Amino acid sequence: MTNDELQNLVEEISLQYFQKPFQHKAFFNPRLRTTGGRYMLRSHNIDINEKYLKELGVSELIGIIKHELCHYHLHIEGKGYKHRDAEFKQLLQKVGGPRHCTALPETKRNQRTLIYSCSRCNLTFKRKRRIDTKKYVCGRCKGKLIFREELRQGT
Template identity: 45%
Template structure:
């Protein structure tokens, strides 16, 4: 695992090497990022990265992707994914278009059943007193958690 200072130095080196431009803002980890590799903050111009993707071989591509947003925005050019300038610069520097998928976390499935034996599976629990069966309008009862392996 690398530290915040090492991340800052790494992002600065990648910026100088591939973009020939300095990186003057903050690069940091954000543990709350789940499915994305990183993000560019428009107001502060800082970059945040998912610490779970540090050890992946695609991490340099993620850094390049966020730096493309950073440099194009500071140059007042099209920095969004849909813009041609973004797509062109991303190809030139060899950045990744999408973040790689991480191993999926274990998900819970909650099993409910109505009075008329209709089966209802949900990813989130809910209070069954507040809802009725969508098929017949009968009361819903909680059955249990389903093993989702």
């Protein structure tokens, strides 16, 4: 799907579900990593993460577009457009949009666990981030930490 096709899809969804035109730009943003889409308050444009279309399909993309259009139309009308606002929740439920997008399978696959142990008491530590073993020591006995192994999940 190209940016022009996305623009047309967003305009169609806006008219079909909100009965209001979408008069700004919608485009794929390759820099988005952790979110399905983003509504820009100043420019009123909508950025969409293309990975959601590729990995989860058109139905997920339509849900993300509905969610971002809720932000868009409520903000333009001067109503509560934030996730916590009752007007946002009501409109989202009315149009059938998701409150949060589904997590990408890729992010689950690339998780790692680093295993450290204490040289004195053999206590094992599991961490997601690397520890500087020259700076940190065991919390139980103040012994030196030793890196043991790195476990990858789903590879």
